[in-house]
Amino acid sequence: MIYLQLLWVFIKIGVLGFGGGYAMLSLIQHEVVDNYAWMTTTEFADMVAISQMTPGPISINMATYVGYTAGGFFGSLLASFALCLPSLIMVYFIIRLFMNKKGNTLMSHLLKGLKPAIAGLIFAAGLSMMNAQNFVQIGKGENNISIVICVLAFVASYFFKANPILLIVLSGVVGYFVY
Amino acid sequence: MKIVFQLFLTFFKIGAFTLGGGYAMLSMVEQAIVDKKKWIPSDEFWDMMAIVQSLPGVFAVNTALYVGHRIAGRKGAAAAMLGAIIPSIVIILLLATVFREYRNLPVVERIFKGIRPCVVALILAPSIRMIKSAKVTWKTAIIPVATVALIWWLKVSPAIVILVAIAGSLVYAILMERKMKNVENKEVEP
Numbered sequence A: 001m002i003y004l005q006l007l008w009v010f011i012k013i014g015v016l017g018f019g020g021g022y023a024m025l026s027l028i029q030h031e032v033v034d035n036y037a038w039m040t041t042t043e044f045a046d047m048v049a050i051s052q053m054t055p056g057p058i059s060i061n062m063a064t065y066v067g068y069t070a071g072g073f074f075g076s077l078l079a080s081f082a083l084c085l086p087s088l089i090m091v092y093f094i095i096r097l098f099m100n101k102k103g104n105t106l107m108s109h110l111l112k113g114l115k116p117a118i119a120g121l122i123f124a125a126g127l128s129m130m131n132a133q134n135f136v137q138i139g140k141g142e143n144n145i146s147i148v149i150c151v152l153a154f155v156a157s158y159f160f161k162a163n164p165i166l167l168i169v170l171s172g173v174v175g176y177f178v179y
Numbered sequence B: 001m002k003i004v005f006q007l008f009l010t011f012f013k014i015g016a017f018t019l020g021g022g023y024a025m026l027s028m029v030e031q032a033i034v035d036k037k038k039w040i041p042s043d044e045f046w047d048m049m050a051i052v053q054s055l056p057g058v059f060a061v062n063t064a065l066y067v068g069h070r071i072a073g074r075k076g077a078a079a080a081m082l083g084a085i086i087p088s089i090v091i092i093l094l095l096a097t098v099f100r101e102y103r104n105l106p107v108v109e110r111i112f113k114g115i116r117p118c119v120v121a122l123i124l125a126p127s128i129r130m131i132k133s134a135k136v137t138w139k140t141a142i143i144p145v146a147t148v149a150l151i152w153w154l155k156v157s158p159a160i161v162i163l164v165a166i167a168g169s170l171v172y173a174i175l176m177e178r179k180m181k182n183v184e185n186k187e188v189e190p
Helices: A001-015 A021-035 A040-053 A058-092 A101-129 A144-158 A164-178 B004-019 B023-036 B044-056 B058-103 B106-133 B142-153 B158-190
Strands: none
Touching: A001 A021, A001 A058, A001 B158, A021 A040, A021 A058, A021 A101, A021 B106, A021 B158, A040 A058, A040 A101, A040 A164, A040 B058, A040 B106, A058 B058, A101 B044, A101 B106, A101 B142, A101 B158, A144 A164, A144 B106, A164 B106, B004 B023, B004 B058, B023 B044, B023 B058, B044 B058, B142 B158
């Protein structure tokens, strides 16, 4: 049963995942945390950090992690394979279909129209993770340090395009000394 | 057989050593496939990448499938895809096993308490950069705002939101095509 669920969830993500790994975050979060409760919201955040820091495509890293958590070794293979399955079919059909100029402009217009929605999708994934579980409460309902880390990391990433792995390592060091 | 194995090896290296996801990988693929091995001419490679980028799914996998298929057919596609994903699967399996064992240790918990808010920032930053690059105006700002409200506030399934967005974008794409055609016709007429 769990294998069927993993297969279905990641095929769906493979079909609807326009715009790269981060765009899949909302989809994965909705299924994995809200729908099937394979992971808590903190474990989801930890998984994103680990997937970001290890080499290889982020979405394959996340699929492997989710699959392993939900269904062990076989689950991890199944989830990664399910994520690639729609692509296997697309390469044979869609690429041939869109190999001409007309198809190409249609696809690029489609993606242009989708882009604002994808941005909203990614933003929503970040907002959903901004909760009491991920932002540690210190003292009386304050979570100052978490907010300081978040704001500083945001400024460093948005304005200075700082290396995400460096930012994760630095916040880990801060966490080690502060908590 | 040799070329199939070479494809596997090329994408294995790319999968094992590129950090930072799909787009960081692109220049490595270009270097290996176009510059060094000369398997695909440069202009064809970039034309195809424009299409591959607009497809859903894992960008690295789509690229591997296209390159593999173009060079060595189905076997090539399978070899390139496996090469691209096997390093990820092996590394994450090892890490996940260890991490799930030790994540409750106080030291690990402290480190990850610091990391979690950083992860949130690393998700929010590119989404805002994307809104900027999509040239969202006051009129079209309704799209990302509605998306966030539906998913975050009303807990609507993101899958449904994407399907609606695709339908809307298709209408937009077809209208744009018409407009371009009209402009072309007008240019011919006078």
